[in-house]
Amino acid sequence: MEKKTGFIGGFLHVFCALSYSIQGLFTGLKLSLALRQEFFIFILLALLAWFTERSFLETFCSLSGWGLVMIAELFNSAIEETLDLITRDYSPHVKAAKDMGSAAVFLLVVMNIFGQCFLYYPIFFGNI
Numbered sequence: 001m002e003k004k005t006g007f008i009g010g011f012l013h014v015f016c017a018l019s020y021s022i023q024g025l026f027t028g029l030k031l032s033l034a035l036r037q038e039f040f041i042f043i044l045l046a047l048l049a050w051f052t053e054r055s056f057l058e059t060f061c062s063l064s065g066w067g068l069v070m071i072a073e074l075f076n077s078a079i080e081e082t083l084d085l086i087t088r089d090y091s092p093h094v095k096a097a098k099d100m101g102s103a104a105v106f107l108l109v110v111m112n113i114f115g116q117c118f119l120y121y122p123i124f125f126g127n128i
Helices: 006-031 033-051 056-086 092-125
Strands: none
Touching: 006 033, 006 056, 033 056, 033 092, 056 092
């Protein structure tokens, strides 16, 4: 593939890169059950923010936080797919890499649970 240069080439590159990014998102949704579950939670959080009339900033923070979980899941899935291409045999190094990717997602999920509870606790259980 020829490298795009100049103003027009650079402008076209943005659209090609956007196309690859969208393809990657759909591939992740197709191949990763965890990403589909996290996307569902993202939609639920958006609906919850809508129905509880959260401010723009609160909604932005809530959805951005959960978006980070989805980004970490995409990275984790990419790592796992790459390692599976390298070897299907058991390797403690491959297991360690997969476990660390999973741990990154887990830590973001736990942080988000606390953040979402902090945001929605007053609505469902009264003021703090």
